[in-house]
Amino acid sequence: MRKNGVLLHITSLPSPYGVGTMGQAAYDFVDFLNGSGQSYWQILPIHPTSYGDSPYASYSTFAGNPYFIDFGLLVKDGLLIPEEYTWLDWSQKEDEVDFGFLYNNRFNVLRLATDRFLKNPDAEYEKFLEDNKDWVEDYALYMALKKHFDGKPWYEWDDEFKFYDPKKKKDWVMKFKEDVDFYDVLQYFFLKQWKAMKEYANENGVEMIGDLPIYVARDSVDVWSHPELFALDADLNPERVAGCPPDGFSADGQLWGNPLYNWPEHKKTGYDWWTRRIAYLLNMYDVLRIDHFRGFDSYYAIPYEDKTAKNGKWLEGPGMDLFSTIEKKLGKQRIIAEDLGFLTPSVKKLLADTGFPGMKILQFAFDSRDAASTDYYPFNYPKNSVAYTGTHDNDTIVGWFENADKDDVALAKEYLQANDPADYHWNMIRELMKSPSDYAIVTAQDLLGLGSEARMNVPSKLGGNWAWRLMPGQLNDEIKDKLLELTKVYKRFPLERLEIEEAKEETK
Numbered sequence: 001m002r003k004n005g006v007l008l009h010i011t012s013l014p015s016p017y018g019v020g021t022m023g024q025a026a027y028d029f030v031d032f033l034n035g036s037g038q039s040y041w042q043i044l045p046i047h048p049t050s051y052g053d054s055p056y057a058s059y060s061t062f063a064g065n066p067y068f069i070d071f072g073l074l075v076k077d078g079l080l081i082p083e084e085y086t087w088l089d090w091s092q093k094e095d096e097v098d099f100g101f102l103y104n105n106r107f108n109v110l111r112l113a114t115d116r117f118l119k120n121p122d123a124e125y126e127k128f129l130e131d132n133k134d135w136v137e138d139y140a141l142y143m144a145l146k147k148h149f150d151g152k153p154w155y156e157w158d159d160e161f162k163f164y165d166p167k168k169k170k171d172w173v174m175k176f177k178e179d180v181d182f183y184d185v186l187q188y189f190f191l192k193q194w195k196a197m198k199e200y201a202n203e204n205g206v207e208m209i210g211d212l213p214i215y216v217a218r219d220s221v222d223v224w225s226h227p228e229l230f231a232l233d234a235d236l237n238p239e240r241v242a243g244c245p246p247d248g249f250s251a252d253g254q255l256w257g258n259p260l261y262n263w264p265e266h267k268k269t270g271y272d273w274w275t276r277r278i279a280y281l282l283n284m285y286d287v288l289r290i291d292h293f294r295g296f297d298s299y300y301a302i303p304y305e306d307k308t309a310k311n312g313k314w315l316e317g318p319g320m321d322l323f324s325t326i327e328k329k330l331g332k333q334r335i336i337a338e339d340l341g342f343l344t345p346s347v348k349k350l351l352a353d354t355g356f357p358g359m360k361i362l363q364f365a366f367d368s369r370d371a372a373s374t375d376y377y378p379f380n381y382p383k384n385s386v387a388y389t390g391t392h393d394n395d396t397i398v399g400w401f402e403n404a405d406k407d408d409v410a411l412a413k414e415y416l417q418a419n420d421p422a423d424y425h426w427n428m429i430r431e432l433m434k435s436p437s438d439y440a441i442v443t444a445q446d447l448l449g450l451g452s453e454a455r456m457n458v459p460s461k462l463g464g465n466w467a468w469r470l471m472p473g474q475l476n477d478e479i480k481d482k483l484l485e486l487t488k489v490y491k492r493f494p495l496e497r498l499e500i501e502e503a504k505e506e507t508k
Contacts, residue, residue, distance in 0.1 A: 001494075026197050062277070097468075230262055299315055358386070398449055
């Protein structure tokens with residue numbers, strides 16, 4: 001069944017309080033998706049962001065981002081009063097997230113709500129704590145300890161706390177109980193609002209596509225509480241770190257800095273941590289995208305002290321053993337593999353063996369730096385794939401036309417039969433929808449025809465990423481109607497909704 005969707009992270013939703021949330025704007029966006037015949041809402045990782053504000057570097061692989069908790073919904077629950085937060089400064093620009101403002105103000109407001117909640121917690125709270133005890137206990141304690149140590153990463157804490165000890169955990173929780181309770185309640189608020197938002201989306205024919213980063217941040221509860229699962233030395237420093245080798249896009253490669261996995265230990269446990277992680281996220285989403293899929297076949301390991309990625313080497317990953325084990329435990333799951341970049345025959349075989357749809361990026365078809373770019377021409381897309389105009393790491397369509405190599409742009413214009421710069425984004429969106437791919441995803445920025453100022457992320461750039469936001473009313477009826485028209489023309493309109501519409505027409 002051919003279907004369409006839109007990529008828009010929750011932070012990018014409109015809101016008067018500095019960042020997109022799971023409040024009314026999220027429900028309005030679902031209505032836009034439904035009205036334009038879309039079947040999917042794709043987002044970036046939803047976990048708490050750490051230094052640098054990237055959703056791909058989080059304090060936890062299970063917890064939800066407190067920034068997404070909506071104040072208005074807390075008012076309806078009787079836990080906040082508007083006057084407690086409407087007077088605060090939330091950002092300098094309405095179309096950008098100012099993470100500094102959020103960090104300084106948002107948790108103070110949320111503390112008021114949690115204090116009120118804890119005076120009379122509802123019946124579901126204890127059930128939440130019990131159902132999620134395998135991760136929420138460690139996460140809340142970890143965040144309370146971070147607060148105690150003025151936000152320092154765990155590897156800079158006093159040795160008493162740096163070396164996680166489950167025997168001491170109960171005493172630690174009692175010592176920092178006020179803050180532990182605060183972070184527990186925030187996760188309850190998040191999950192309650194998330195479930196309501198997702199239920200509304202599903203009821204309106206929209207499924208959620210979520211994102212699983214392959215690596216976790218060094219400064220995370222995952223590494224602190226399970227150091228045995230990562231390649232660390234006796235003092236808990238990484239032996240090697242993650243990244244990508246030099247290529248036509250980056251002379252020094254990309255030094256991500258994440259600790260690498262101790263794969264033999266994961267195998268010994270029957271991949272228990274991976275199974276729990278994937279099971280949890282598939283319960284949160286309808287479809288799961290796994291980032292940097294090729295890292296499961298082989299991964300690039302860079303010496304810990306290096307300042308660039310030049311001296312790394314490729315090491316063997318768990319391969320099909322991981323995914324076969326997970327399928328035996330969880331059954332067949334709806335997973336998208338981010339298989340971008342240089343793909344070896346073994347990576348292609350791993351993708352084929354899993355049966356997961358891979359990704360195709362239309363912008364890459366015209367990039368002369370990529371020797372494999374012919375794979376990205378739409379007529380070459382396999383049916384079992386997800387086609388994108390671009391992802392969060394790409395320039396917008398309009399930005400690409402303005403900044404790409406002149407010969408590449410000329411080729412794109414010829415291929416797309418694009419003559420009017422005002423329609424370049426629609427030319428590319430139309431070509432994407434024509435493709436054989438079962439699924440086509442367009443970024444919200446490209447629907448709006450925005451330039452590079454609306455780009456979500458420039459890889460390896462420090463600062464200024466992840467900040468773009470929609471303005472209220474930007475995704476208007478004109479865009480909705482045009483997207484609906486293309487969705488129907490290229491037979492990507494959900495069949496069940498088409499039958500309902502046809503029945504309505506017959507009764508007129």
